[in-house]
Structure formats: structure tokens, C-alpha cells
Amino acid sequence: MQEFYQALTLIGFMLYWILVAGVTIRVVIKRRSVSVSLAWLMIIYILPIFGVIFYFLFGELNLGKKRAERAKAMFDPYEAWFLKLLDCNAHLPEKTPTHITHIDELCTNRMGIPALCGNTLSLQDTPQKILSSIIQDIEQARDFIRMEFYIWNEGGQANGVASALIRASQRGVRCQVLLDSAGSRVFFSSSWCKMMQDAGIKIVQALKVNPARMFLRRLDLRQHRKIIVIDDAIAYTGSMNLVDPEFFKQNAGVGMWIDVMVRITGPTVNVLSAIHCWDWEVETGERSFPQAPECHIEQDNLLHPIQVVPSGPGMPENxxxxxxxxxxxxxxxxxxxxxxxxxxxxxxxxxxxxxxxxxxxxxxxxxxxxxxxxxxxxxxxxxxxxxxxxxxxxxxxxxxxxxxxxxxxxxxxxxxxxxxxxxxxxxxxxxxxxxxxxxxxxxxxxxxxxxxxxxxxxxxxxxxxxxxxxxxxxxxxxxxxxxx
Incomplete structure (x- = not known):
């Protein structure tokens, strides 16, 4: 019996050594920075067994087979839509200040998205300004509202945004809300989520967490964008989740969260709308390109060139x-x-x-x-x-x-x-x-x-x-x- 356990121990050791050797080779042959590779090797060796499990869970960019195939198939048609913007007179590289010309060239060549002029921007730096402005614009929506956030947390003026969306949906405005599955986990089981869905608002969980498939898709891959688009006329983006800081993580011991958002009108709105459509299709398979931006920018309005830079699996790396x-x-x-x-x-x-x-x-x-x-x-x-x-x-x-x-x-x-x-x-x-x-x-x-x-x-x-x-x-x- 003792010889049996010794043999079993030896076999287990050999299998573990083969597993570690295989993962080590995989870490080494992956093309990424040396510091990241070395950090992973140290984790694997310092934390026996757990290090290998961590690598399988978090070590590689794995979107999941279905989403990865869908994102790959989507790239060409979306790039074609973006490239049409080159013909818009809001894209004027010869008149765009040289400060961002190099960035314009990089993003146009890699993603097909050019910098566009003719925008107006408003920097909003307090939760009250941000949420009140969003509510006011939702109240004026006529056709559709597209939203995506990492976190939606009920409470305070965030409930005012939800109420405004419900009223918009009830008057016939098409509302699509894409929320990260992990970041908005609590919201999905809230009464506000149910009320919004009952009012006809389509709410989709992005990158839904499924422990049963933890080795088939990286669990900590998250939808971190914050975008609102209203009638392809007004857009918001920035750092703030759909939360009222006075009702968000009050027990975390770090004080109030300090954020900004940018309110935009002009051709850049349509680019942000297209990115929302991209994310929506990755999750649902439903395609709906936004309308093309207005391409009759007056010569005296060639201001505020903006380059939109998206990133994530399926988009140009790095x-x-x-x-x-x-x-x-x-x-x-x-x-x-x-x-x-x-x-x-x-x-x-x-x-x-x-x-x-x-x-x-x-x-x-x-x-x-x-x-x-x-x-x-x-x-x-x-x-x-x-x-x-x-x-x-x-x-x-x-x-x-x-x-x-x-x-x-x-x-x-x-x-x-x-x-x-x-x-x-x-x-x-x-x-x-x-x-x-x-x-x-x-x-x-x-x-x-x-x-x-x-x-x-x-x-x-x-x-x-x-x-x-x-x-x-x-x-x-x-x-x-x-x-x-």
C-alpha cells in the first residue's frame, strides 16, 4: 500500500511538473511585454497550483468563441462605415491643427476612424450637473436612446435618470441599455431594473459572468465604456458611471467619487453611436448602424476636432x-x-x-x-x-x-x-x-x-x-x- 501511495505521489508530481512546464512555455511564447510575462511566471511558481489556475482564468485575452467570431466578422462592415467619414467635410486634415494630426493618421489607418470637426463640447464636473443634464436631454428624446455603462447603481438622481427613461419609453422612444454583468450585478436584481424592463426598455447584460464557463472565457474581461447617445444628436462620455455618488459605496472609506462627463453635439456623436452599436451587436447579434453624421459643416464652424479612440477585444490591439x-x-x-x-x-x-x-x-x-x-x-x-x-x-x-x-x-x-x-x-x-x-x-x-x-x-x-x-x-x- 505504501508503494502504491508513493507511486501515486510520483505520478501526481510528474503531472503537475508537465502542467507547469506547459503553462511556462505558453507564457514565454505569447508576445507581450517581458515584465508581464515575468510577473506571471513568478505567480505560477510562488503559488503552486493556484498560480496555474489564476493563469487559466486571467492570463490570456479570451473573449469566448461566439463573441470572438462575431467580433471578427463585424470588423470589416464597421470599418467600412467608419471609412465613409473620410468623405464628410467634417474631416479636414489639412485644416485640423497639427496637435492631433499624428493621432488622426494612426486611428484612421488602424481603425478607419478619422478626427472630425464641427463639434460643441461641454465639460460637466459635478454629479448634479451631469445627472440633471442627462435627465433634461432624455426628456427631449424623440426617436431612440442608447446607453452603456459599467455600473448602474440605484439611488438619488440615478433613479431620476431611470424615471426619465421610463417616461421616454412610454411615449414611444426606443431605449437600449447595455450594462456590464459584473459591475451592475446588484442593479439587475433591483426593482428599478424590473420597472424599466416592464416599461419596454431593453436591458442587456454585457459579458455575462458564468462560472461554469470560467476556463472558456476570461471572467474579468469587462465592458467599461460609458456612453449615452440620444437621437444621434447628443452624446455623453467620460469617467462617471450611472450612479449618484451620495448613494454609491458610502462605506468604502474613500470618500465621494469625483468624476467628469463630456456632453457633445456634432459629427462625433455618430461615431460614439456606432461604438454602442458595435457593443450591442457583440452581445446580441443585432446590427443597426447609426445614421451618417451631418456633412455640411459651415466653414466658420471648423472647430473642436475630436478623435474617438475605442479599444477592446476585436478592435486593433494596443x-x-x-x-x-x-x-x-x-x-x-x-x-x-x-x-x-x-x-x-x-x-x-x-x-x-x-x-x-x-x-x-x-x-x-x-x-x-x-x-x-x-x-x-x-x-x-x-x-x-x-x-x-x-x-x-x-x-x-x-x-x-x-x-x-x-x-x-x-x-x-x-x-x-x-x-x-x-x-x-x-x-x-x-x-x-x-x-x-x-x-x-x-x-x-x-x-x-x-x-x-x-x-x-x-x-x-x-x-x-x-x-x-x-x-x-x-x-x-x-x-x-x-x-x-
């Missing part, structure tokens, strides 16, 4: 990171960034360091307290390297700073749903706007400065004196950066 790297690396005077979750890729980290070392003023505004303990500690693992390169780091103490924004030379900006972490840059469905408009950019820069006024600036000398325990926790959580 597009948003390319846009970020190009923007930051070409900065001449200043780069100011706000992000709640900062776990940059090696490539982005080096871009930030090199830009600061060129003498450009690079400022990061991060929340002092984070709702993700792991991300909070992992972020601090980059502080010493960035501080030594001359990057200025501010820790915002006025709540959970959730705004995702980048201002380049106070001339143009990026604003949207993208965090500076591996999840946003490589994994989730995201969208950001590159806005080349001096007035709008200045408003966003002033807002960033109000964040700095409520922040504590990290002192490099004091940071070097942090405890050994602090340093140890930074490095431990940094190891998990591929799955944060």
Missing part, C-alpha cells in the same frame, strides 16, 4: 496605449494626468520617465485612498522610479478621484474611460476622446489644478525613508499587476 505614448512623448512643456488606478505597462512607464527627463513638467494626480487595496499598493511600487526621473506625484485627498484625463502642453487633451493600468490598456472595452480645442482643454486643465489644490505632493526624500514593510507590500502587490 491602440489606446499607442495614442497615449505618442501624446506624452511629443509633449514640449507639460503633461498633467489624473487616473484612479495607476499600474502602467513597462512601455508607458518608460515614456513617462523619458518625457520628464527631457525637462517636460510631468504631473500625476492619483487618489490618496483607493477602493482597491491591491491597486493602491501596486501603484506605489512605481513612485521611487518616477520621482527620481523628475515626475511630480500629487495624492488627492478630497475623495476617490475617478476622473481619467491627460492634458498635453495645455493645448489638447484626452478624456474618457481609460485608466493607466494593464486592465484598461490591454483588456477592457474602453473609449477615450482626443480633443484639440484650446478652450475646452483649458477648462479641463483648470479642473486638474483644483484637484492639485486638494492634494498632497509626494516628497522624494521622505518617500525614500518609507519602512521596509511598506516597500515589501509594494513589491508583493506589484507581482499581481497583470491581473489588477
Amino acid at each position: 491602440l489606446i496605449q499607442q495614442v497615449l505614448n505618442i501624446s506624452i512623448s511629443r509633449a514640449s512643456h507639460s503633461v498633467t494626468i489624473t487616473t484612479p488606478y495607476f499600474v502602467p505597462s513597462e512601455e508607458l512607464l518608460q515614456t513617462l520617465r523619458t518625457t520628464a527627463q527631457r525637462g517636460v513638467k510631468v504631473e500625476l494626480i492619483l487618489p490618496k485612498n483607493n477602493d482597491s487595496i491591491m491597486v493602491g499598493w501596486a501603484s506605489k511600487a512605481f513612485y521611487a522610479e518616477l520621482l527620481s526621473a523628475g515626475v511630480i506625484i500629487h495624492e488627492f485627498a478630497g475623495g476617490l478621484l475617478h476622473t481619467k484625463s491627460v492634458v498635453i502642453d495645455q493645448k489638447y487633451c484626452l478624456i474618457g474611460t481609460v485608466n493607466l493600468d494593464v486592465r484598461s490598456l490591454w483588456l477592457n472595452f474602453e473609449v477615450t476622446l482626443v480633443v484639440d480645442d484650446a478652450e475646452f482643454t483649458q477648462q479641463l486643465y483648470w479642473l486638474q489644478n483644483t484637484y492639485i489644490e486638494q492634494s498632497l505632493t509626494v516628497n522624494e526624500q521622505q518617500w525614500q525613508q518609507r519602512s521596509l514593510l511598506h516597500r515589501f507590500l509594494e513589491r508583493v502587490f506589484y507581482l499581481f499587476s497583470p491581473i489588477l
Whole structure:
């Protein structure tokens, strides 16, 4: 009997060794950054068995067979729709300021989406402004409303948005709401969800979580976009979920969530509408292209060129990171960034360091307290390297700073749903706007400065004196950066 157990143990050991060897080979042959591959190898070896399970669950970008096939089949027809925008007189590369010409060329060549002029923009920086504006626009809707969010949380003015949607549906407006299955999990079982569905509003769960298929699709792949489109005339996007911060995560110990949204009119609305249609088709198989944008822009309205940059499985890989790297690396005077979750890729980290070392003023505004303990500690693992390169780091103490924004030379900006972490840059469905408009950019820069006024600036000398325990926790959580 003892020999039997010894043989069984030996066989088990050999099988585990073969499994680890196979996963190691798979990690090595996958084309991605060396730092990500090394982090995964350490997780696999430091956490026996569990490390291998984590890799199967979170190690590769796996959309699932049906969605992946659908997304692949969709790309050509959607690219054809986007390419028609090249004939719109809102696309005027010869008159678009040179600040974003390089980004326009990249996105046009890779995704078929050009930068478009003739837009109006409104920066909304408080929950009351945002939610009241959304409700007012919904009340004026005539034909359809398209919405998608990562989180919908009932309470406060969020219920006012739901009520406005119900009234819109009852007067014949077609309403489509796409919500992430994990982010909006609580909402799907709420009475508000049922009332909205009973009123005829079509609510679809994006990337529905199914533990039975956990090894067939990556469970933490999430629909993170925030988009509202009303009658292809008005659109919203930005960092805010469909929540009222006074009723959202009040017990998390991080204070109020601080967000912004951008209200848009003009040709860019139709591009955001097309992205919603893309996401809707990925989930439902239903195709409905938006109407083409108005292509009779007056010569005196050639303002506010906006480049829409979407990302996610089925779309060109690494597009948003390319846009970020190009923007930051070409900065001449200043780069100011706000992000709640900062776990940059090696490539982005080096871009930030090199830009600061060129003498450009690079400022990061991060929340002092984070709702993700792991991300909070992992972020601090980059502080010493960035501080030594001359990057200025501010820790915002006025709540959970959730705004995702980048201002380049106070001339143009990026604003949207993208965090500076591996999840946003490589994994989730995201969208950001590159806005080349001096007035709008200045408003966003002033807002960033109000964040700095409520922040504590990290002192490099004091940071070097942090405890050994602090340093140890930074490095431990940094190891998990591929799955944060």
C-alpha cells in the first residue's frame, strides 16, 4: 500500500511538473511585454497550483468563441462605415491643427476612424450637473436612446435618470441599455431594473459572468465604456458611471467619487453611436448602424476636432496605449494626468520617465485612498522610479478621484474611460476622446489644478525613508499587476 501511495505521489508530481512546464512555455511564447510575462511566471511558481489556475482564468485575452467570431466578422462592415467619414467635410486634415494630426493618421489607418470637426463640447464636473443634464436631454428624446455603462447603481438622481427613461419609453422612444454583468450585478436584481424592463426598455447584460464557463472565457474581461447617445444628436462620455455618488459605496472609506462627463453635439456623436452599436451587436447579434453624421459643416464652424479612440477585444490591439505614448512623448512643456488606478505597462512607464527627463513638467494626480487595496499598493511600487526621473506625484485627498484625463502642453487633451493600468490598456472595452480645442482643454486643465489644490505632493526624500514593510507590500502587490 505504501508503494502504491508513493507511486501515486510520483505520478501526481510528474503531472503537475508537465502542467507547469506547459503553462511556462505558453507564457514565454505569447508576445507581450517581458515584465508581464515575468510577473506571471513568478505567480505560477510562488503559488503552486493556484498560480496555474489564476493563469487559466486571467492570463490570456479570451473573449469566448461566439463573441470572438462575431467580433471578427463585424470588423470589416464597421470599418467600412467608419471609412465613409473620410468623405464628410467634417474631416479636414489639412485644416485640423497639427496637435492631433499624428493621432488622426494612426486611428484612421488602424481603425478607419478619422478626427472630425464641427463639434460643441461641454465639460460637466459635478454629479448634479451631469445627472440633471442627462435627465433634461432624455426628456427631449424623440426617436431612440442608447446607453452603456459599467455600473448602474440605484439611488438619488440615478433613479431620476431611470424615471426619465421610463417616461421616454412610454411615449414611444426606443431605449437600449447595455450594462456590464459584473459591475451592475446588484442593479439587475433591483426593482428599478424590473420597472424599466416592464416599461419596454431593453436591458442587456454585457459579458455575462458564468462560472461554469470560467476556463472558456476570461471572467474579468469587462465592458467599461460609458456612453449615452440620444437621437444621434447628443452624446455623453467620460469617467462617471450611472450612479449618484451620495448613494454609491458610502462605506468604502474613500470618500465621494469625483468624476467628469463630456456632453457633445456634432459629427462625433455618430461615431460614439456606432461604438454602442458595435457593443450591442457583440452581445446580441443585432446590427443597426447609426445614421451618417451631418456633412455640411459651415466653414466658420471648423472647430473642436475630436478623435474617438475605442479599444477592446476585436478592435486593433494596443491602440489606446499607442495614442497615449505618442501624446506624452511629443509633449514640449507639460503633461498633467489624473487616473484612479495607476499600474502602467513597462512601455508607458518608460515614456513617462523619458518625457520628464527631457525637462517636460510631468504631473500625476492619483487618489490618496483607493477602493482597491491591491491597486493602491501596486501603484506605489512605481513612485521611487518616477520621482527620481523628475515626475511630480500629487495624492488627492478630497475623495476617490475617478476622473481619467491627460492634458498635453495645455493645448489638447484626452478624456474618457481609460485608466493607466494593464486592465484598461490591454483588456477592457474602453473609449477615450482626443480633443484639440484650446478652450475646452483649458477648462479641463483648470479642473486638474483644483484637484492639485486638494492634494498632497509626494516628497522624494521622505518617500525614500518609507519602512521596509511598506516597500515589501509594494513589491508583493506589484507581482499581481497583470491581473489588477
